[in-house]
Amino acid sequence: MLALVTGAAGFIGSHLVDRLLADGHEVIGVDDLSSGGTVRPGLELWEMDVGDPALAERAAARRPEVVCHLAAQVSVRASVADPAADARTNVLGTVNVLEAARAADARKVVFTSSCAVYGVPDALPVPPDAELRPASPYAASKVSGEVYAATYKALYGIDYTTLTLANVYGPRQTPEGEAGVISIFTDALLAGRPTRVYGDGSHTRDYVYVLDVVDAFARAAGEGGGGLRLNVGTGVQTTDRELHTLVAEAAGAPDDPEFAPPRLGDLPAMSVDPRATREALGWAPGTGLREGLAETVAWARERMAPA
Ligand SMILES: NC(=O)c1ccc[n+]([C@@H]2O[C@H](COP(=O)([O-])OP(=O)(O)OC[C@H]3O[C@@H](n4cnc5c(N)ncnc54)[C@H](O)[C@@H]3O)[C@@H](O)[C@H]2O)c1
Numbered sequence: 639m640l641a642l643v644t645g646a647a648g649f650i651g652s653h654l655v656d657r658l659l660a661d662g663h664e665v666i667g668v669d670d671l672s673s674g675g676t677v678r679p680g681l682e683l684w685e686m687d688v689g690d691p692a693l694a695e696r697a698a699a700r701r702p703e704v705v706c707h708l709a710a711q712v713s714v715r716a717s718v719a720d721p722a723a724d725a726r727t728n729v730l731g732t733v734n735v736l737e738a739a740r741a742a743d744a745r746k747v748v749f750t751s752s753c754a755v756y757g758v759p760d761a762l763p764v765p766p767d768a769e770l771r772p773a774s775p776y777a778a779s780k781v782s783g784e785v786y787a788a789t790y791k792a793l794y795g796i797d798y799t800t801l802t803l804a805n806v807y808g809p810r811q812t813p814e815g816e817a818g819v820i821s822i823f824t825d826a827l828l829a830g831r832p833t834r835v836y837g838d839g840s841h842t843r844d845y846v847y848v849l850d851v852v853d854a855f856a857r858a859a860g861e862g863g864g865g866l867r868l869n870v871g872t873g874v875q876t877t878d879r880e881l882h883t884l885v886a887e888a889a890g891a892p893d894d895p896e897f898a899p900p901r902l903g904d905l906p907a908m909s910v911d912p913r914a915t916r917e918a919l920g921w922a923p924g925t926g927l928r929e930g931l932a933e934t935v936a937w938a939r940e941r942m943a944p945a
Pocket residue numbers: 644645646647648649650651668669670671672673674675686687688689707708709710711712727731750751752753803804805806807815816817
């Protein structure tokens with residue numbers, strides 16, 4: 639199969655490229671290298687903006703069967719500061735990628751959403767059919783991208799699956815990402831710098847390992863999960879304080895964070911229910927947090943080591 643992966647040089651996209659190539663597929667990547675810079679061996683990279691109208695023409699010439707759309711403006715804070723710029727990449731960019739899928743006569747689009755779309759939910763873990771309550775322009779743009787994907791299915795019969803990702807972590811993540819807290823703690827603890835927990839440390843997140851996430855994408859690129867929103871997370875909540883302890887343990891560093899006032903707009907708790915994803919795709923998060931953190935810290939240690 640020929641797959642087109644947008645955001646292919648990013649944290650998650652670069653792992654997805656590895657996975658698809660290892661499965662024997664051909665992969666074209668689309669990335670403007672604005673935040674990602676990991677171009678994997680064997681990848682045919684089209685260095686361009688996802689909003690570039692030339693994308694449809696190029697896709698029509700190569701006719702990828704599946705389009706995995708991961709390129710995005712990924713920062714909630716940046717989306718609040720400049721909602722129009724966020725929408726240009728995440729809404730108009732997504733429409734342009736869907737146009738490219740149409741021009742290529744693609745079978746399926748796998749759209750990348752975020753658990754931010756659930757806002758402050760009524761209950762945890764959030765099921766995928768919970769009410770959507772976007773509380774940032776970033777979350778609104780992800781809701782919108784999913785609605786457009788559904789529209790293209792209705793209009794043109796291009797199938798889609800929306801994968802709603804919890805907080806993804808693992809090797810190649812940089813501290814700027816949506817779930818940057820693990821890389822921030824890791825880098826600081828390995829370098830012996832102080833670490834900071836905002837609030838009293840009781841906020842929770844659902845941490846899912848990047849290789850498990852790309853396994854969900856590889857499965858969604860098949861026949862299953864058509865027309866569905868599926869959660870990609872563990873259903874487990876980890877508090878900020880617990881997370882610090884686990885990263886410190888993995889890094890062999892003291893577990894002694896500073897505490898700072900809570901940050902405005904931070905959601906108090908999140909975890910997503912992955913049971914429907916298991917039913918639709920046979921997917922389950924196989925990597926425990928301790929195991930995933932050990933891999934992540936080992937990667938960061940190697941990266942920081944003098945050459
Ligand atoms: N990391 C997480 O925890 C997380 C959680 C939920 C959802 N997501 C979503 O997963 C996807 C991948 O995120 P990531 O963590 O790998 O981030 P990332 O920043 O590492 O990857 C995004 C990639 O998209 C590229 N890009 C950005 N704007 C572009 C544009 N206009 N045209 C072409 N390429 C562009 C960047 O250069 C980068 O390589 C995003 O859609 C993000 O919203 C991530």
